[in-house]
Amino acid sequence: SGPGTRASFNVELSNNAAFSLAGKKVTLGDAIRLVLEQNRDTLSGAYDVAMTDSMSRKFQAKYSPYLNLESSVRQDKYPEAMGTLYGTEKDSWNISASIAKMFSSGTTVAAGVKHDYAKTTYQATTIPTNNGDSITLSGFGAPEYHQPVMFASIKQELLKNAFGYNDRRQVEILRNQGTIQRETIINYLAGLVVQVVVDYWTVVVNSSALENAELQLRETMRVRNIIAQNVRIGLAERFDLNYYNSLVASSEARKVQAQQQYRDSLRNLLQTLNLDDNIRIDGTAVLSGSLPEVNRELALKIAYAKRADYLNARLAMKNAQLSLDMYENQGMPSMTAELNVSSLAQQQTYGEAYSDAASATYPSWEAKVTFTYPLDDQEQKTNVRDAGFRLKQAKLQFDKYQRVVRDDVTTKIEHIDTYYRIYNKAKEITQQSETYYRRLLGNLRRGRFTAAVVKNGLDAMVESRQRELEALIQFNVSLLKLDLAKNELFDKYGVDVNKYIPAGK
Numbered sequence: 019s020g021p022g023t024r025a026s027f028n029v030e031l032s033n034n035a036a037f038s039l040a041g042k043k044v045t046l047g048d049a050i051r052l053v054l055e056q057n058r059d060t061l062s063g064a065y066d067v068a069m070t071d072s073m074s075r076k077f078q079a080k081y082s083p084y085l086n087l088e089s090s091v092r093q094d095k096y097p098e099a100m101g102t103l104y105g106t107e108k109d110s111w112n113i114s115a116s117i118a119k120m121f122s123s124g125t126t127v128a129a130g131v132k133h134d135y136a137k138t139t140y141q142a143t144t145i146p147t148n149n150g151d152s153i154t155l156s157g158f159g160a161p162e163y164h165q166p167v168m169f170a171s172i173k174q175e176l177l178k179n180a181f182g183y184n185d186r187r188q189v190e191i192l193r194n195q196g197t198i199q200r201e202t203i204i205n206y207l208a209g210l211v212v213q214v215v216v217d218y219w220t221v222v223v224n225s226s227a228l229e230n231a232e233l234q235l236r237e238t239m240r241v242r243n244i245i246a247q248n249v250r251i252g253l254a255e256r257f258d259l260n261y262y263n264s265l266v267a268s269s270e271a272r273k274v275q276a277q278q279q280y281r282d283s284l285r286n287l288l289q290t291l292n293l294d295d296n297i298r299i300d301g302t303a304v305l306s307g308s309l310p311e312v313n314r315e316l317a318l319k320i321a322y323a324k325r326a327d328y329l330n331a332r333l334a335m336k337n338a339q340l341s342l343d344m345y346e347n348q349g350m351p352s353m354t355a356e357l358n359v360s361s362l363a364q365q366q367t368y369g370e371a372y373s374d375a376a377s378a379t380y381p382s383w384e385a386k387v388t389f390t391y392p393l394d395d396q397e398q399k400t401n402v403r404d405a406g407f408r409l410k411q412a413k414l415q416f417d418k419y420q421r422v423v424r425d426d427v428t429t430k431i432e433h434i435d436t437y438y439r440i441y442n443k444a445k446e447i448t449q450q451s452e453t454y455y456r457r458l459l460g461n462l463r464r465g466r467f468t469a470a471v472v473k474n475g476l477d478a479m480v481e482s483r484q485r486e487l488e489a490l491i492q493f494n495v496s497l498l499k500l501d502l503a504k505n506e507l508f509d510k511y512g513v514d515v516n517k518y519i520p521a522g523k
Contacts (some may be wrong), residue, residue, distance in 0.1 A: 029222070029487065031307035043304075046215065046498075047511035053214045054207070054518040056292045063207050068520045070199040074192040080185075083119040086130070110136040116169075122189070124182040129170040137162040164371040169360035178352040187340045194337050198330040204515055205326035208507045212498050217287045219491045222303045224280040226487045231276040234480045235269040241472055242266055244462055265473060305494050309438045312431050317504055321427050322420075324505040331419040335412040342405040349398050351391035359383045423503075430500040437493040444486040451475070451482040 034045060044052065054060050094108040116130025138161050179185060242262035248254035288295060322328060360382045363374030374380065392398075455475040462472050501507045508515050 029490070030304045034304070034306070045511075047513060049215055049218070050211045050508065050511055050513045052291060053211045054513070054515065057210060057214065057290055058292060060207050060210050060518075063203050063210075064519045067200050067203045067207075070196040070203070071193075072196075074189065074196050077189060077192050081120055081122060083117055086116045086118070087114070089113040107139040108136060109138075110134065122182045122185055124175045124179055124185065126173040127171070130168075132167045132169070134165040134167075135163070136165075163364050163366055164368055165362070165364040166371050166375045167360055167362050168375050169358065171356065171358040173354055173356040176353045176355055178348060178350045180347075180350075184344045184347055187344050191337045191340050194333045198333050201326040201330055204508075205505060207515065208502055208505065211507065212502055214287075214290050215498060216495055217283070217290055219303070219305075219494065221280070221283045221287050223484075223488055223491060224276070224283045227484055228273070228276040228280045230480045230484050231269070231273040233483075234476060235266070235273050237476050237480075238262065238265050238269045238473075241459070241462065241476065244459075248462075261470070262473075305490055306497060307441075307490065307493075309435070310497070312434065312500070314428065314431055317427050317431065317500070318424060320506055321423050321504045324509075325419075325423050325503075326505055328419045328423045331412070331416045335409070335416045338405065338409040338412040342402070342409050345398065345401040345405045349395070349402065351389060353390075354388045355385075356388070357383070357385050426503050427500070430496065430503045433496040434493070434500060437489065437496045441486070441489040441493045444482065444489040448479075448482040448486045451479040455479040 054064075089112065091111045092108075093110075096106055096108070112132065112134045114130060114132040116128060118126065118128035120126045175181070242259065242265070245254050245258050245262050249256055249259050285295075361375045361378040362380045362382065363371045365371040365374060455478070458472055458475045498507070501510055507513075
């Protein structure tokens with residue numbers, strides 16, 4: 019039924035809560051999957067979960083190999099006075115290709131090849147000699163040549179960030195931060211699931227409130243008719259009839275209000291589930307009516323193993339320690355060792371040039387060490403101090419959440435017992451109030467009770483029926499909240515939340 023039409027609910031007691039949707043029984047596990055598939059907030063939150071590893075992935079970019087390509091073409095024309103030494107015209111081009119990669123060990127490796135080509139047109143120059151002869155020079159350089167260079171280098175940090183000391187810790191910090199975000203969002207999604215189930219039960223409560231409002235209207239009209247009859251035969255005063263006419267009007271207004279509250283709650287549920295207004299939500303609401311056995315120590319053990327806030331506090335403390343280690347390491351001197359090797363060749367043909375370069379006929383190498391140390395780095399000292407303070411803060415937060423988890427689980431267990439007792443008392447009150455009203459109504463026909471007394475009995479019966487259902491639902495909510503406090507909701511109902519998280523490349 020749509021928001022404008024009331025669904026009729028029956029309540030059935032079972033150890034496994036469920037409800038009816040479009041004529042099908044929906045267990046809590048099914049309801050959780052429905053929320054993950056339909057609710058816009060949970061669908062949006064799933065993308066947030068998928069993006070929690072973004073910072074870690076971005077950091078890995080520094081370890082990606084980089085390919086560098088470069089090429090140029092050049093032409094030079096020289097004055098005649100430079101013709102013998104430089105030539106009158108020179109055409110040249112060069113091309114280079116190299117690849118470099120940094121590793122998490124702090125090692126940087128690069129290798130590549132560079133090729134230069136030049137063709138020079140020289141101006142012939144005649145130089146006279148002392149004996150009257152002359153010498154003709156066509157130029158001092160090779161008119162055409164290929165010059166390849168093959169090179170490789172390796173560089174390693176030996177002290178600060180030695181062999182990737184800080185980088186590895188930075189990667190771990192980013193992964194932990196991603197885990198913290200992920201668990202926080204998944205815990206939020208679990209809360210949304212619980213809220214949707216509670217929204218459904220709110221529809222049940224409001225439907226019951228509407229039924230009770232209709233019941234109260236019917237019974238009020240019934241009592242008014244009895245009083246009208248008693249007035250005619252002299253067993254009641256006319257002002258009693260006036261009083262009940264006002265009660266009938268009041269009951270009609272209460273029914274209209276209950277109808278609107280029901281429509282509002284139903285529309286809210288359909289919006290949350292992103293379902294069409296015309297879908298049927300009716301049938302039987304299955305609620306648990308038995309008190310489960312709860313082992314407090316086991317519940318605490320599960321909570322400490324799964325609770326997002328507790329686990330996140332522990333990861334935050336670990337991150338604070340890693341940050342302190344990093345800043346302390348940054349106070350060390352920087353000392354890098356570097357080795358560069360290359361092989362040069364120059365020939366008029368490609369083949370001969372690369373043959374010489376590959377055989378290292380003309381090798382070159384260089385080894386160097388660079389040492390750098392700031393004598394008074396106030397920034398680094400401040401970072402170490404602040405990191406130490408943040409570690410102490412993280413330890414305080416971890417201690418806090420140890421207590422928070424313990425108290426929360428204990429409270430939720432107590433709520434289960436408390437609301438179960440309230441529910442049983444509410445059942446007893448309903449039974450007594452219904453019996454009282456039936457007997458009271460029978461004596462009203464004989465004029466033995468006033469209209470006010472009957473009105474109070476009717477109000478007590480209607481209210482007790484409503485309070486019993488509300489107590490039953492509150493008891494079921496307390497069961498769900500214990501699962502939420504242990505962060506066991508998805509596991510308990512066999513829901514793999516990872517199936518609903520988008521996969522990224």
